[in-house]
Amino acid sequence: MFTRKYNYWLFIAPTLILLAVIIVIPFIIGIFYSFTNSNGLTASWIGLKNYQLLLSDDNFLESCWLTILFSLLSVVGINVIGLGFALLVTRSDNYFNRLLRTIFFVPNLIGGILLGFIWQFIFIQIFQAFGESLDWSWLKGWLSTPATGLWGLVILFWWQMSGYIMLIYISFLNNIPKNTIESAELDGANNQQIFWHIKLPQLAPAFTISLFLTLANSFKIYEQNLALTNGGPYRSTELISMNIYNTAFVNYQQGYAQAEGIVLFIFVMLVSFAQLYFSRKRES
Amino acid sequence: MRVRKLFILFAALACVIIFAIYKLRQSSSSSQSVTTINFFNQKPEVAAGYQKLAKLYEKEHPNVKVKITTVGNGSGASSLQAKFVSGDAPDVVMLGGLPDVDRYRKHLISLNSMSIQKKIVPSLKTGAEIGSTLYGIPVDIEGYGWSYNKQIFKKAGIDPNSIHNYATFKKAVEKLNSEKKKLGLTAVFGFNGGDTTTIASYAAQFLSQHFKNNLTKAYYSEHLNWKYSKQMRAYTNLIKKYNVQPxxxxKYDPSVQDLFFNEKVAMIPQGNWIIPTLDEADSSFVKDKLGMLPFYVGNNKQIMTGSSWYIGITDQHPAKEKAAKKFVTWLYTSPESQNITVNEMRLVPATINYPLSKLPDPISKLVYVDGTSKNAFVPVHKEFPxxxxQEAIGPNMQRYFANRITWKEFQKLTSRQYYQLRQVQGGK
Structure with missing residues (x-):
């Protein structure tokens, strides 16, 4: 018994040590620094002042609201598109559908910075060119207004994440017992009825995972934001991660940025737990 | 079969380990007599040039190794801080303006005793001077103004020499605009309003006069000086009206490589740092087409000249200080090094008495002449908090461009944020 216990700890020790050194200890140090006025080089204790200032910091609150809006748009969009893709490619297993799967997934393999630059080119140059030749004014001047900036980010994120979420839905769709669908067909259900009453209820666990992944990812988004808009125009697309980074490394107000980070952490934690709780509840 | 595979695997692994140990021992045994100077570079566009210089220096000084780390484009500041905090800062660092210098002042050594400091262009010295201690040497001279296309001006029948104040400048712009179709222009200006850094250097054309080249004073100032606000407003409105829309x-890269290079615009608000990019695309462009016009503010008739980066030496490895000083002196004084900096990196030297004929193009000559003249005039945007x-003047100007705020609001908002940031960050 003793050796078994001993072996157990021996095997997980490397991971535990790494986790402690890379995540747990810095996290605790981070909490400490959120109570200081650290500028990165020197720090002194100022208690809760950072948190008090945060509540009246318009820029920070604006970033928070923007991030919430962005997350809502992304989570809904990505899951709808991802599920749509999954349904499309699971209709029948042939060469064309397998090719489509690959095509849908490829955007996920490209790094966020590159994606940002690619879409910047599309939004600014290509949209503009189409807008001019077709005389559609809504295609002109993308990323130069707050609304098009936000939608630009949302579209980019849809494009990047949908393929990944599609994979999750595919695996769950393939696991739906064929006989349930067949019996529904025998009972005279049409495609729509099969989707809403047979497939969707059995996809509940997939929703839990996908919602969690998209939600957590959209709150943490940074590189795409940096490369596509860099917060512009006039800081109207500065999502919360970017706000924190800029506070820390452009303004050098690192204690303050740390406090922002802690607030983000608590918020994401609460939202994720709430989402998991409700999804799980519906699953069962 | 399996045993054989395993054996091969282990043999391969053993080879790698032995080779690694051998290499490690080799480098540690040789490092006893060799001094390694770590150089932290924040200008990625000239990284290749610095690599070349390092190799050249190593060749001339066999017992010195120069290791160059380049981090730029926004992440330079954070990675430099990480190096300082970890207690293993590079020996030679590139710093941007007085906020950086002041931040790391405790770790920087005074360069007052170096002979090279007497050769620095006088107007640039205060960019790294606190008290009467010099902490950095300017990397180069940069000229700020309007880069314009000489051929387009010629086609439009505008003589650049006839432009000598705001009124004549405006007239030229209006003329260019009226002949836009004939000249094949999308618009007169290609001002990259998407970039806050360009907005800052543009704004500095109107906010620097008060400080009279005393950058230390600008750094300590708690308020912006709006004496030339009217002119700034006039220029801004002119840009707003005749620029590529929206x-x-x-953005910066398309504005240089597409709009300006492909002759879709006549002018962009950039200085001589666009030369390497233009050269890469077509080496005759700079020679035949590139010209530079100043901003006419107050009595100023020449382009502003400054330096965005300063090279400092840290006190992290006292044993290497001497070698680092020697290397920096070599960078600025040896003919081989200057040849590379001037002709390959296309930097305008920040030292006095450089023979004008050795500068490769007319714009570099113009920048050098203006930068070393008695009337040299330095912008203060690198001394902003x-x-x-990124967070105040850039976005505010963008709001003004987008008609979200009036000029009065722009001025008020920017002043207030300047004051607040100064308070938070000290600068005492």
């Missing part, structure tokens, strides 16, 4: 979609460019 102005906030215009940290974050002021």
């Amino acid at each position: 102005i906030l979609s215009v 940290n974050g002021f460019t």
Whole structure:
């Protein structure tokens, strides 16, 4: 018994040590620094002042609201598109559908910075060119207004994440017992009825995972934001991660940025737990 | 079969380990007599040039190794801080302006005793001077103004020499605009309103006069000086009216490589740092087409000249200080090094008495002449508080471009944020 216990700890020790050194200890140090006025080089204790200032910091609150809006748009969009893709490619297993799967997934393999630059080119140059030749004014001047900036980010994120979420839905769709669908067909259900009453209820666990992944990812988004808009125009697309980074490394107000980070952490934690709780509840 | 495979695997692994140990021992045994100077570079566009210089220096000084780390484009500041905090800062560092110098002042050594400091262009010295201690040497001279296309001006029948104040400048712009179709222009200006750094250097054309080249004073100042606000407003409105639209979609790279290079615009608000990019695309462009016009503010008739980066030496490895000083002196004084900096990196030297004939193009000559003249005039945007460019003046100007705020609001908002940031960050 003793050796078994001993072996157990021996095997997980490397991971535990790494986790402690890379995540747990810095996290605790981070909490400490959120109570200081650290500028990165020197720090002194100022208690809760950072948190008090945060509540009246318009820029920070604006970033928070923007991030919430962005997350809502992304989570809904990505899951709808991802599920749509999954349904499309699971209709029948042939060469064309397998090719489509690959095509849908490829955007996920490209790094966020590159994606940002690619879409910047599309939004600014290509949209503009189409807008001019077709005389559609809504295609002109993308990323130069707050609304098009936000939608630009949302579209980019849809494009990047949908393929990944599609994979999750595919695996769950393939696991739906064929006989349930067949019996529904025998009972005279049409495609729509099969989707809403047979497939969707059995996809509940997939929703839990996908919602969690998209939600957590959209709150943490940074590189795409940096490369596509860099917060512009006039800081109207500065999502919360970017706000924190800029506070820390452009303004050098690192204690303050740390406090922002802690607030983000608590918020994401609460939202994720709430989402998991409700999804799980519906699953069962 | 399996045993054989395993054996091969182990043999391969053993080879790698033995080779690694051998290499490690080799480098540690040789490092006893060799001094390694770590150089932290924040200008990625000239990284290749610095690599070349390092190799050249190593060749001339066999017992010195120069290791160059380049981090730029926004992440330079954070990675430099990480190096200082970890207690293993590079020996030679590139710093941007007084906020950086002041931040790391405790770790920097005074360069007052170096002979090279007497050769620095006088107007640039205060960019790294606190008290009467010099902490950095300017990397180069940069000229700020309007880069314009000489051929387009010629086609439009505009003589650049006839432009000598705001009124004549405006007239030229209006003429260019009226002949836009004939000249094949999208618009007169290609101002990249999407970039806050350009907005900051543009704004500095109107906010620097008060400090009279005393950058230390600018750094300690708690308020912006709006004496030339009227002129700034006039210029800004002119840009707003005759720029490629929407102005906030215009970014730096496309503005240089597409709009300006492909002759879709006549002028962009950039200085001599665009030369390497233009050269890469077509080496005759700079020679035949590139010209530079100043901003006419107050009595000023020449382009502003400054340096965005300063090279400092840290006190992290006292044993290497001497070698680092020697290397920096070599960078600025040896003919081989100057040849590379001037002709390959296309930097305008920040030292006095450089023979004008050795500078490769007319714009570099113009920048050098103006920068070393008695009337040299230095912009203060590098002395703005940290974050002021990205979070205050940049976005505020963009709001003005997008008609979200009036000029009065722009001025009020920017002043207030400047004061606040100065308070938070000290600068006492």
